[in-house]
Amino acid sequence: MTLQPLQRSVARRRQEAGCLEKIVDDENKLAISLNVKNFKPEELKVDLDGRVLRIEGKQEVQEKDGYSMRTFVREWALPENVDVEKIKSSMTEDGHLSIEAPKMTKPSITSKSIPIEKTVAPKKDGKK
Template sequence: MSLYPFFRPRTFSLMGEMMRDMARMERQFVPTIAAFDIPTATSEITNNDQKFAINLNVSQFKPEDLKINLDGRTLSIQGENEVKDEHGHSKKSFSRVIILPEDVDIGAVASNLSDDGRLSIEAPKKLAVQGRSIPITQTSIEQKPTE
């Protein structure tokens, strides 16, 4: 009979104790972290037959903290805000990258920032090329006399 199961090496139990202590500390700090105002930019995307639209809540950012770029069909929206005071330094940021659908008129993309901090980016859809009937005209081929 072996006594090994009863006398395990202490390194594993020390590691287990350390992991339990870390988990306990994490559980203690999670409610504190959740109490902070963590910046989120909630988004809503609309894609129907008339338009493609994106609405973002960016109320925690000033207009000068926002940047919108369109490179081909890639639309990128960024916000970055830094606050420094005598008590410390904080930084909030977000980034969204959206590939616009093929039927969006990228030349008509427009944005609007409301007073309550809602950023709207809209683009109309391109007019679909309607099919049409092409008439067939028949031309007669003149026969040449054979020699």
């Protein structure tokens, strides 16, 4: 048995658990894609708690000579401009889970001239 660097082991475990991810965070949307090909849709859970997005996978396999369990959890704190009311998730037949949410547009700031109004100072009685 040979030892592998920790980073490589973690990356390999993530790959085996089906956790390789791609994140797109641009001005229009936030999109997260996970490779979960080793999980069935019923073994996955996508939750939103406030602005925290949580994706969990749990798979239990009973075999004739043993039992195995595979799990993963991923969490992201969503930025304030993500419209959490419009989050959608979908899973392709080849095992890619996608979560996507549009970003809210910021109110546009328009430029304009503000006219200066002329006011008359009140006169003091009889004095110049």
